[in-house]
Amino acid sequence: MSDTILEIKDLHVLFPVHKKWLPAVDGVNLKIEKGEITGVVGESGSGKSVMSQTILRLRDHDTNVRYEGEILFEGEDLLKQPLNKIRDIRGDRISVIFQDPLTSLSPVHTVGSQLSEVLTLHKGLNKEQAKEKAIEMLKLTGIPNPENCFKQYPYELSGGMQQRVMIAMALSCEPKLLIADEPTTALDVTIQEQILQLIRELNEKLGMSVLFITHDMGAVANLCHNVKVMYLGQVVEEASTEELFQNPLHPYTQGLLSCIPHLGVKKGEPLPVIEGSVPPLSKVPVGCHFCTRCKMADQHCMEHEPPACEVAPGHVVKCWKYAESGKQEV
Numbered sequence: 001m002s003d004t005i006l007e008i009k010d011l012h013v014l015f016p017v018h019k020k021w022l023p024a025v026d027g028v029n030l031k032i033e034k035g036e037i038t039g040v041v042g043e044s045g046s047g048k049s050v051m052s053q054t055i056l057r058l059r060d061h062d063t064n065v066r067y068e069g070e071i072l073f074e075g076e077d078l079l080k081q082p083l084n085k086i087r088d089i090r091g092d093r094i095s096v097i098f099q100d101p102l103t104s105l106s107p108v109h110t111v112g113s114q115l116s117e118v119l120t121l122h123k124g125l126n127k128e129q130a131k132e133k134a135i136e137m138l139k140l141t142g143i144p145n146p147e148n149c150f151k152q153y154p155y156e157l158s159g160g161m162q163q164r165v166m167i168a169m170a171l172s173c174e175p176k177l178l179i180a181d182e183p184t185t186a187l188d189v190t191i192q193e194q195i196l197q198l199i200r201e202l203n204e205k206l207g208m209s210v211l212f213i214t215h216d217m218g219a220v221a222n223l224c225h226n227v228k229v230m231y232l233g234q235v236v237e238e239a240s241t242e243e244l245f246q247n248p249l250h251p252y253t254q255g256l257l258s259c260i261p262h263l264g265v266k267k268g269e270p271l272p273v274i275e276g277s278v279p280p281l282s283k284v285p286v287g288c289h290f291c292t293r294c295k296m297a298d299q300h301c302m303e304h305e306p307p308a309c310e311v312a313p314g315h316v317v318k319c320w321k322y323a324e325s326g327k328q329e330v
C-alpha cells in the first residue's frame with residue numbers, strides 16, 4: 001500500500017484580475033508521505049497560503065476562484081468532492097492551524113466546550129469521554145493546568161496558550177495531515193520554539209504528516225524533513241532540508257538563506273535583503289518569474305520560462321542556469 005498521504009498534481013488556482021484569469025498558484029506538484037514534515041517557504045505573495053487553503057477548499061468563498069489540477073488525499077480528489085464531504089474531512093482527517101488562533105476559537109465558548117464539541121461531532125464520544133479526551137489533549141500540548149484551562153475562555157489565555165489550545169483542537173481527532181500556516185509568526189521567540197518542538201513531538205508520537213507553511217527559513221531548518229521554495233505561484237526549488245541548506249542552487253533560495261540573521265554581524269552593518277519585492281499577479285514576468293530580481297538573469301531568462309530539472313536525486317531546480325547544463329527535466 002502506498003504511504004502517500006497527499007499528492008498535489010499540477011495545481012493552478014486562478015483569480016480574475018483586471019478581467020483576466022491569473023494564477024496565484026501556477027502548476028504546483030507536491031507529495032507528502034506518511035509521517036513526513038514538508039515545509040513550504042517563500043515571501044509574502046508567493047502563493048503559499050492560497051495553495052494550502054485550497055487543499056481544504058477554504059477559498060471557495062471567493063466566488064470567482066477557479067481550480068485546475070488534482071489534490072489527491074487518500075486517493076480522492078478533493079477538488080471534485082462536494083463541500084459537505086470536505087467539511088467532514090476538515091478537522092477530522094485533515095486539520096489546519098493558522099497564525100492567529102482567535103480566527104479558529106470562538107470568543108463566547110469556553111475552551112472545554114469547543115474542544116468537546118469537536119470530539120462529539122467527529123469522534124462520536126459522549127460528554128464524559130469528550131471531556132476526558134479534551135483534557136488529555138490540552139495536557140499533550142503542554143498546557144500547565146489543563147483542568148483549569150478547560151473551563152476558561154480563549155481571551156483569558158496568553159497568545160502562546162491560545163495557540164496551544166488551537167493545536168489541541170486541531171489534533172484532537174488525530175488527523176492524518178496537519179496543515180500549519182505560519183503558526184508561530186505572531187509569537188515571541190521562546191514560545192515559537194516550544195510550538196515547533198510540540199509539532200515535532202506530535203509528528204513523532206502520532207506519525208502525523210505536516211504541511212508547514214512559513215516565510216521563516218530558521219523554522220524550516222528546525223522542523224522539516226524536506227522543503228519547497230515558492231515564488232510567484234511556482235515551486236522554484238525543492239530538496240531535503242539538509243540538501244537545500246547545504247547546497248542551495250536557485251538564486252531565490254540563496255537570497256532567502258542569506259537573509260537569515262546570524263551571529264557575528266557587526267553593529268551598524270545592514271542585513272542582506274533580496275532587492276525588489278514580489279510583484280502582484282498582474283505583473284508576473286513572462287519568462288522566469290524571478291528574473292526581475294535576479295542578478296544573473298539575461299534576455300533568455302526574461303523571455304522563456306525555465307523547466308524544473310532534477311539536478312540530484314530529489315533536488316529539483318527551476319532555473320535556466322541548471323537547465324542548460326543538460327540535467328534531467330521533470
Ligand SMILES: Nc1ncnc2c1ncn2[C@@H]1O[C@H](COP(=O)(O)OP(=O)(O)OP(=O)(O)O)[C@@H](O)[C@H]1O
Pocket residue numbers: 015016017024042043044045046047048049050051062215279280281
Ligand atoms: N481573491 C483574490 N483575488 C485576487 N488575487 C488574490 C486573491 N487572493 C490572493 N490573491 C493573490 O495571490 C497571491 C498569493 O497570495 P498568498 O496569500 O497565497 O501569498 P502568501 O505567500 O501566502 O503570502 P502571505 O505569507 O502574506 O500569506 C498574491 O499576489 C495575492 O494578492
